[in-house]
Every structure is written in C-alpha cells, then in structure tokens.
Amino acid sequence: MVTSELLYLGFLGAVSLERLAELFISRRNARRAFAKGGVEVGQGHFRVMALMHTAFLAACALEVGALDRPFPGLVGLAALLVALLAQGLRYWVIATLGEQWNVRIIVVPGAAPVSGGPYRYLRHPNYAAVIVEMVAIPMIHGAWLTALVFSALNAAVLHVRIRAEEEALGPSYAARMGGLPRLVPGRRPAPERPSAP
Incomplete structure (x- = not known):
C-alpha cells in the first residue's frame, strides 16, 4: 500500500533530481560566462548555501520519518500547491535569465541587467521562490520544525548572498533595478544605508 509518507518521499526525490538538473544547467552557464570574462564572487557563502539546501531536503524526510509527522490534510495540499507555484516561479526565472542564470554569482563585465519576466516586479524572484519553498515543502507533510x-538559516544566508550579489552587479544594476522591491511584490524598497566612513 502506498502511504502519504512514501508519496512525500517520492516528491522529495523529484525535487532532488530537479536540483541536480539545475546544477548541470548552472555549470554549463558558468563555463560560458567564464569564457566571456566572467568574474565569480561569494564563493565562501556559496558553500554554506549549497550545504544548507542539501541538508534541507534530508531534514524534510528525516523529520517526517523519525518524528512520525502525519499528513496534515488540507494544509498539506495547500502547501503542495504553493510549492508547485514556487517551482513555476523558479522556471520562469531560469527561462528569463537564459545563459545568465546560475546558482553562483558570476558577473560578466558589460552585461546588461535583465529586467524582463519576473524581474519587472522583483530584484530577486529566485530567492523569493526559495523562501516560499523553505516553508511549503516541509509543510506538505507537517514537518514544521524543518520549516x-x-x-531562519535561509534568511541568514540570503542576507549575505543578496548584498554580495548586488554589490558585484554594480552601479548599472543599482540604477536599473534599485527601485524595485527585493523579495515581496508591491513593497517599496528600504532606503540604502550610507556606508560607514
């Protein structure tokens, strides 16, 4: 008999395969970016981020199995729908960025900032999708502790990641995208703090 727990583990397996496919696309795009003179920044926090994302999927499975979390009915179905919508946003981001999409921060000198697709509304729609996934994927099967x-870990990593990325993208990015909210549509961006002398 197929249980909700087995179905959930199958879903986590599918997400894991999707992440592996994204790494393949990212590596291909990285090679192309480096061939155009791309420069990578943020390698230190990237390692932490990669480890966190791997541990996240494992923690979802472990909490459901070890703590015997039951399927939460309508809450679980709503979480599944939200997780699938977040995946749709992720695919929209990848399609919009094309060869510029990467899991690493690689900046090609002179490349214009992308301002189409979801980037008409947010500076960082991919990170918005990740924030939603960190809540929705565990809650599909009641893994609230993992969520x-x-x-919290993701918020700390993104705090570092977004600052590093925006700094690397430079003044042309700030001029073109600075008026958009970072993560929540319709929310005005906070004013930039002046640098300490």
Whole structure:
C-alpha cells in the first residue's frame, strides 16, 4: 500500500533530481560566462548555501520519518500547491535569465541587467521562490520544525548572498533595478544605508 509518507518521499526525490538538473544547467552557464570574462564572487557563502539546501531536503524526510509527522490534510495540499507555484516561479526565472542564470554569482563585465519576466516586479524572484519553498515543502507533510529551522538559516544566508550579489552587479544594476522591491511584490524598497566612513 502506498502511504502519504512514501508519496512525500517520492516528491522529495523529484525535487532532488530537479536540483541536480539545475546544477548541470548552472555549470554549463558558468563555463560560458567564464569564457566571456566572467568574474565569480561569494564563493565562501556559496558553500554554506549549497550545504544548507542539501541538508534541507534530508531534514524534510528525516523529520517526517523519525518524528512520525502525519499528513496534515488540507494544509498539506495547500502547501503542495504553493510549492508547485514556487517551482513555476523558479522556471520562469531560469527561462528569463537564459545563459545568465546560475546558482553562483558570476558577473560578466558589460552585461546588461535583465529586467524582463519576473524581474519587472522583483530584484530577486529566485530567492523569493526559495523562501516560499523553505516553508511549503516541509509543510506538505507537517514537518514544521524543518520549516522553522531552515527558514531562519535561509534568511541568514540570503542576507549575505543578496548584498554580495548586488554589490558585484554594480552601479548599472543599482540604477536599473534599485527601485524595485527585493523579495515581496508591491513593497517599496528600504532606503540604502550610507556606508560607514
């Protein structure tokens, strides 16, 4: 008999395969970016981020199995729908960025900032999708502890990641995209703090 737990583990397996496919696309795009003179920044925090994302999927499975979390009915179905919508946003981002999409921060000198697709509304739609996934994927099967812990870890990593990325993208990015909210549509961006002397 197929249980909800087995179905959930199958879903996590599918997400894992999707992440592996994204790494393949990312590596291909990285090679192309480096061939155009691309420069990578943020390698230190990238390692932490990669480890966190791997641990996240494992924690979802472990919490459901070890703590015997039951399928939460309508809450679980709503979480599944939200997780699938977040995946749709992720695919929209990848399609919009094309060869510029990467899991690493690689900036090609002179490349114009992408301002189409979801980038008409947010500076960082991919990170918005990740924030949603960190809550929705565990809650599909009631893994609320994983949702809480990894949402907090993700917030800390994104705090570093977004600052590094925006700094690397430079003044042309700030001029073109600075008026958009970072993660929540319709929300005005916070004013930039002046640098300390």
